[in-house]
Each structure stands twice: as C-alpha cells, then as structure tokens.
Amino acid sequence: MSTCLFCRIAQGEIPSKKAYEDEEVLVFHDINPAAPVHLLMIPKEHVDNLLAVEPRHTALLGKMLALAPRLAREQGATDGFRIVINNGPDGGQEVYHLHMHVLGGPRPWKRL
Numbered sequence: 153m154s155t156c157l158f159c160r161i162a163q164g165e166i167p168s169k170k171a172y173e174d175e176e177v178l179v180f181h182d183i184n185p186a187a188p189v190h191l192l193m194i195p196k197e198h199v200d201n202l203l204a205v206e207p208r209h210t211a212l213l214g215k216m217l218a219l220a221p222r223l224a225r226e227q228g229a230t231d232g233f234r235i236v237i238n239n240g241p242d243g244g245q246e247v248y249h250l251h252m253h254v255l256g257g258p259r260p261w262k263r264l
C-alpha cells in the first residue's frame with residue numbers, strides 16, 4: 153500500500169470528490185478550498201513534482217494543461233481561472249505528488 157496521500161486518493165483508498173477521471177489523470181476538489189472553484193489535477197502515476205518530471209511525461213503534462221479550462225468551466229469558473237503548481241520546500245509544496253491547482257470563481261485571493 154502506498155504511503156503517498158495522492159496515490160492513495162488515486163487508488164480510491166482515500167475518498168475524494170471527483171471532477172474528472174481517465175486512465176492517466178484524476179481531478180478532485182481540494183479539501184480546503186482557497187477559491188470558489190479549487191480543483192487538484194494529478195497524474196495517477198506518482199511523480200514528486202516538476203523537478204522529477206522526465207521527457208516521457210511531457211505529453212501527459214500537456215494533456216493536463218489542456219483539460220484545465222474545460223474542467224474549470226464545468227465547475228462554475230466561467231470567467232477565467234488560474235493554474236498553480238508548487239514545487240519543493242521553497243515552492244510551498246505540502247503534498248509530494250505532482251498536482252496542478254485549478255483556481256477559479258470570483259477572486260478572494262491575493263495577486264502573486
């Protein structure tokens with residue numbers, strides 16, 4: 153059994169509110185949303201973060217980026233959205249399984 157939280161979510165061992173799933177990708181709602189729409193998009197394969205990405209992952213990363221606008225819109229972010237990927241300690245990463253935050257809805261959050 154994996155000890156990685158998001159691997160366990162991907163395997164269904166820990167429940168999540170799913171927004172999208174296919175063979176390679178799972179999208180679920182963040183448990184502690186920072187915006188009206190706050191999705192987490194993960195590859196089902198464990199990859200720590202962008203620092204661990206290999207050339208074979210590039211198509212998957214492109215697919216995830218291309219999926220984001222559709223999912224953001226479906227979840228109610230009809231007027232734009234933001235993608236955030238935190239990488240490593242200085243990047244503020246808390247869960248070490250690569251994930252894209254998809255943030256949308258009226259903007260309560262601060263500018264970068």
Ligand code: 5GP
Nearest residue numbers: 168180181182183184238244245246247248
């Ligand atoms: P990071 O800081 O690593 O970029 O983001 C981790 C995100 O995962 C945080 O926004 C946090 O709220 C979310 N999170 C942590 N544990 C869980 C969980 O068990 N379920 C869900 N749905 N989200 C989680």
Ligand code: ZN
Nearest residue numbers: 156159198249
């Ligand atoms: Zn993992």
